[in-house]
Amino acid sequence: MASLTVDLTLAGIAVGGAAALTGIGLVVTYRATGVLNLAHGAIATVTAYALRELAVVHGWPLWLAAATCLGAIAPGLGLLLDRAVFRPLAARDAGPAETLVATLGVFVTLVGAAYLLWGGGARADAPSLVPWGPVAQSVAALSTVAVVGGAVAAVTRWTPYGVRLRAVVDDRRLATLAGIDADRVAAAGWAFGAFTAGLVGVLLAPFLRLDPYGLSLLVMETMAVAVAAGMRSLPAVVAVALAIGVGQSQLTRFHPQGWAEPLLQAVGANLFVVALLVAVVAGPQIGASVTSGLVPVRGVTSRGSYRAYRSWAACAVLFLLPLGFSGTDLSTSVQVPAMAVILLSIVVVSGYGGQISLGQAGYAGLGALFTGLLAAGRFPGVPRLPGLAALLVAVLLVAPLGLLTGGPAIRRRGLALALATFAVGTAVSRFVLAQPYATSGLGAGLPRPAGFSDDRAYYVLELLLLGCVLAAVATMRRGRLGRSLTAMGEHEPGAAAAGVRVPTLKIFTFVVGAALAGLGGGMLGLGVQAFDPGTFDPLYGLLWFAAVVVFGTDSALGALIAAALLVGLDSGTGEGVATAVIGVLAILLGRLPGGLAGLRTRFTAAPAVRVSLSPAGERVRARIAARRTGADRPVPARHSVSLPRDGRLGAVKGTARHGPAVRLTARHLTYAYGGNTAVDDVDIVVPPGRVTALIGPNGAGKSTLFHCLCGTLRPGGGQVLLGGRDVTRLSAHARSRLGLARTFQQLAVFPGLTIAENIHVGAEQGRRPDVSAATDRTLRLLGLDQVRDEPAAGLPTGLLRRAELGRAIAAGPRVLLLDEPAAGLDEAEVAALGTVLRALAADGMALLLVEHDLELVGGIADFGYAMAGGRLLAAGPPAAVLTDPRVQRAYAEALP
Numbered sequence: 001m002a003s004l005t006v007d008l009t010l011a012g013i014a015v016g017g018a019a020a021l022t023g024i025g026l027v028v029t030y031r032a033t034g035v036l037n038l039a040h041g042a043i044a045t046v047t048a049y050a051l052r053e054l055a056v057v058h059g060w061p062l063w064l065a066a067a068t069c070l071g072a073i074a075p076g077l078g079l080l081l082d083r084a085v086f087r088p089l090a091a092r093d094a095g096p097a098e099t100l101v102a103t104l105g106v107f108v109t110l111v112g113a114a115y116l117l118w119g120g121g122a123r124a125d126a127p128s129l130v131p132w133g134p135v136a137q138s139v140a141a142l143s144t145v146a147v148v149g150g151a152v153a154a155v156t157r158w159t160p161y162g163v164r165l166r167a168v169v170d171d172r173r174l175a176t177l178a179g180i181d182a183d184r185v186a187a188a189g190w191a192f193g194a195f196t197a198g199l200v201g202v203l204l205a206p207f208l209r210l211d212p213y214g215l216s217l218l219v220m221e222t223m224a225v226a227v228a229a230g231m232r233s234l235p236a237v238v239a240v241a242l243a244i245g246v247g248q249s250q251l252t253r254f255h256p257q258g259w260a261e262p263l264l265q266a267v268g269a270n271l272f273v274v275a276l277l278v279a280v281v282a283g284p285q286i287g288a289s290v291t292s293g294l295v296p297v298r299g300v301t302s303r304g305s306y307r308a309y310r311s312w313a314a315c316a317v318l319f320l321l322p323l324g325f326s327g328t329d330l331s332t333s334v335q336v337p338a339m340a341v342i343l344l345s346i347v348v349v350s351g352y353g354g355q356i357s358l359g360q361a362g363y364a365g366l367g368a369l370f371t372g373l374l375a376a377g378r379f380p381g382v383p384r385l386p387g388l389a390a391l392l393v394a395v396l397l398v399a400p401l402g403l404l405t406g407g408p409a410i411r412r413r414g415l416a417l418a419l420a421t422f423a424v425g426t427a428v429s430r431f432v433l434a435q436p437y438a439t440s441g442l443g444a445g446l447p448r449p450a451g452f453s454d455d456r457a458y459y460v461l462e463l464l465l466l467g468c469v470l471a472a473v474a475t476m477r478r479g480r481l482g483r484s485l486t487a488m489g490e491h492e493p494g495a496a497a498a499g500v501r502v503p504t505l506k507i508f509t510f511v512v513g514a515a516l517a518g519l520g521g522g523m524l525g526l527g528v529q530a531f532d533p534g535t536f537d538p539l540y541g542l543l544w545f546a547a548v549v550v551f552g553t554d555s556a557l558g559a560l561i562a563a564a565l566l567v568g569l570d571s572g573t574g575e576g577v578a579t580a581v582i583g584v585l586a587i588l589l590g591r592l593p594g595g596l597a598g599l600r601t602r603f604t605a606a607p608a609v610r611v612s613l614s615p616a617g618e619r620v621r622a623r624i625a626a627r628r629t630g631a632d633r634p635v636p637a638r639h640s641v642s643l644p645r646d647g648r649l650g651a652v653k654g655t656a657r658h659g660p661a662v663r664l665t666a667r668h669l670t671y672a673y674g675g676n677t678a679v680d681d682v683d684i685v686v687p688p689g690r691v692t693a694l695i696g697p698n699g700a701g702k703s704t705l706f707h708c709l710c711g712t713l714r715p716g717g718g719q720v721l722l723g724g725r726d727v728t729r730l731s732a733h734a735r736s737r738l739g740l741a742r743t744f745q746q747l748a749v750f751p752g753l754t755i756a757e758n759i760h761v762g763a764e765q766g767r768r769p770d771v772s773a774a775t776d777r778t779l780r781l782l783g784l785d786q787v788r789d790e791p792a793a794g795l796p797t798g799l800l801r802r803a804e805l806g807r808a809i810a811a812g813p814r815v816l817l818l819d820e821p822a823a824g825l826d827e828a829e830v831a832a833l834g835t836v837l838r839a840l841a842a843d844g845m846a847l848l849l850v851e852h853d854l855e856l857v858g859g860i861a862d863f864g865y866a867m868a869g870g871r872l873l874a875a876g877p878p879a880a881v882l883t884d885p886r887v888q889r890a891y892a893e894a895l896p
């Protein structure tokens with residue numbers, strides 16, 4: 001017994017050691033570059049194959065092959081990735097979403113390349129650098145971890161590189177300004193990270209299957225240890241890795257009775273997946289807290305244009321083409337509509353809702369599994385159902401499971417959400433799809449619906465279902481739902497401030513996404529008449545996501561083309577080609593803002609002879625031009641876009657619609673960031689019919705107080721009252737529905753919507769009966785009626801500030817909080833803004849103005865508060881506050 005315990009512990013240490021190496025490599029790369037390298041596992045796989053190629057195929061001595069692989073190939077690959085992929089992204093300040101897609105692209109490319117070069121079968125002859133036996137392996141693993149971890153600690157602590165690394169980690173821009181070559185630091189980080197990946201690959205390959213997908217995925221799962229350690233602490237990485245490794249092997253000792261045994265075995269075998277799930281769902285947020293749309297690539301939104309109709313017609317011909325083939329064997333073609341429905345599920349979640357989902361393969365697999373079980377009469381408590389009914393019931397069963405990823409999405413964003421959805425997809429695959437108790441007997445003979453048993457008839461049925469899905473997806477794009485989704489995807493806090501019920505909408509998109517993926521999976525299962533868990537491997541979740549992003553995340557047409565490409569390439573040229581092609585395209589995307597959709601417009605939007613278009617056509621052209629340049633777009637000279645100084649202020653009348661005037665009150669409000677108290681026992685009152693100003697030097701705590709008032713931060717102490725109602729614990733969107741509106745310091749407009757649509761979003765969330773009239777009135781009031789149909793993307797800042805203000809006031813708020821509304825406006829615009837704000841106050845609205853423009857404050861405020869160091873310094877008439885010696889001293893002290 002004791003020897004069993006020791007043996008299992010040693011085996012666990014060997015696995016934990018490999019996971020620790022993965023974690024160390026990931027953390028170092030992340031700290032040096034800000035990139036969580038999802039391709040780590042693929043680099044491990046390629047290095048392991050390279051070692052086998054040199055030592056086994058070409059007969060090199062093992063030490064020479066290992067030195068070449070670990071000393072040259074793996075770090076060289078890291079350097080290549082740095083130069084070719086990630087440095088260009090860093091140079092143009094690409095967002096976390098683009099970087100994530102690039103790492104996925106690298107992952108998919110390397111896996112596809114490994115597949116093409118070395119085939120898909122598992123290799124049992126990977127050479128081992130470590131003698132067999134648990135003692136030797138665990139000693140080797142521990143000593144490697146000690147050497148690598150110790151070297152990293154020594155380098156970061158005691159060498160000039162370490163100092164530079166720490167400076168870059170703290171503040172990359174500042175470090176660069178101080179003369180540090182951040183690119184070299186990043187290159188070293190990539191080389192080291194790839195070296196550790198290679199080390200893990202060559203250590204693990206002999207003991208596991210060496211196949212392109214399996215090893216890559218396995219190493220990816222072990223990134224749980226880095227995530228659990230908050231991507232920071234190396235000792236924590238090692239401790240978590242060893243604990244999971246040992247726990248995993250010790251679990252193999254337990255053999256409970258009945259259903260618990262396979263479950264326990266599955267938990268044991270997949271403990272890293274469980275740990276990843278727990279770490280991303282319950283652990284700290286990793287990565288930047290991204291506040292804008294996560295998925296950068298949007299297709300051309302010239303919906304309704306001639307070119308769009310032409311593309312759709314071409315696509316329809318492509319999908320109808322197989323029906324013209326002679327014979328009845330369409331066994332490959334039947335996979336295309338099913339795949340298209342699965343990819344459309346990603347379009348809904350990521351393109352429309354702006355949420356990253358890497359786990360759609362899990363839902364597709366569940367759809368196929370449930371369809372099979374229902375059709376075979378093996379679903380517990382449900383009688384055997386005919387094929388079509390089985391498919392539809394399966395969709396209904398899968399839909400609520402969308403909560404599995406929708407739930408984490410409420411609190412998680414960016415990288416954390418990507419990992420959470422990946423972990424959910426992997427867990428579904430491992431705990432359900434791959435379990436014999438769920439799937440036995442479904443390998444073959446899944447019956448198609450009666451009357452659709454031959455390929456041709458079934459293909460027609462699939463086209464009908466695809467048509468229904470396209471119609472449903474198109475309705476999601478329109479009207480209030482479409483605007484709310486776009487707003488949420490492009491600026492989540494902005495959408496919440498406008499009153500969009502962000503958590504509900506997120507759940508909704510994930511539920512619809514799960515239903516569609518389930519439908520596509522079921523169609524695929526019926527199409528190939530078998531349930532194969534391998535078809536829904538978690539890796540496909542990554543590949544399908546990359547494919548959708550490459551063809552324009554919000555483009556339904558792109559999803560159809562991607563589906564045809566994925567199925568067609570693999571069946572026509574051999575498996576692995578589609579993977580490699582999609583991977584390369586995803587990498588290229590980083591070099592081509594706008595994605596393939598952007599590429600399309602590049603060639604088609606600039607005809608040699610410029611034909612003059614109708615006004616609508618010109619708008620599309622302008623929109624395309626903006627996408628190509630990404631620059632601020634000049635506003636057409638013929639438009640009058642200045643703010644009205646007085647003439648149109650009649651439009652203000654009745655702007656506030658949320659009922660009687662109220663005051664906003666903060667009592668003893670306190671907020672601390674860790675140990676730093678940014679707001680300290682502050683009392684303020686914002687009465688109706690007045691402009692109240694809040695001033696103070698940089699770092700005074702104004703923004704933090706502002707966030708506590710509007711609900712984006714939850715104060716640590718004190719109360720916020722709206723009228724008599726305590727709203728301290730209400731979310732931002734709930735406060736907005738009670739009549740509290742806000743603008744943002746950093747512009748919060750929705751670039752994918754027109755100026756009028758931006759304002760419409762605010763008006764319709766305010767539940768006004770007169771949404772269109774309120775939108776028109778607001779456009780007039782702010783002098784925006786001439787640019788109402790211009791897309792917001794790329795318009796000048798002054799106009800966008802007004803559009804944001806318009807969105808806030810169109811909701812008919814009773815209290816309006818403005819965070820530096822004059823930033824980016826010229827003198828005339830500031831003066832006109834002041835006139836509008838005074839008119840709003842005269843109409844009964846309560847306004848709070850956080851502003852650095854003291855002239856504006858002195859000119860329009862009725863009452864002023866001054867803060868410094870988190871506390872109120874002075875309160876009273878603006879002139880008195882501005883000249884208060886304590887306030888002047890605080891400003892003087894804050895000067896550099």
Ligand SMILES: Nc1ncnc2c1ncn2[C@@H]1O[C@H](COP(=O)(O)OP(=O)(O)OP(=O)(O)O)[C@@H](O)[C@H]1O
Nearest residue numbers: 673676677678696697698699700701702703704705
């Ligand atoms: N996200 C954060 N994490 C940690 N500390 C923060 C954070 N945001 C602000 N702080 C700190 O809280 C204090 C108050 O910052 P705050 O941004 O509220 O001041 P402010 O008056 O709005 O400044 P500014 O006019 O420059 O926007 C500062 O010391 C700042 O460094």
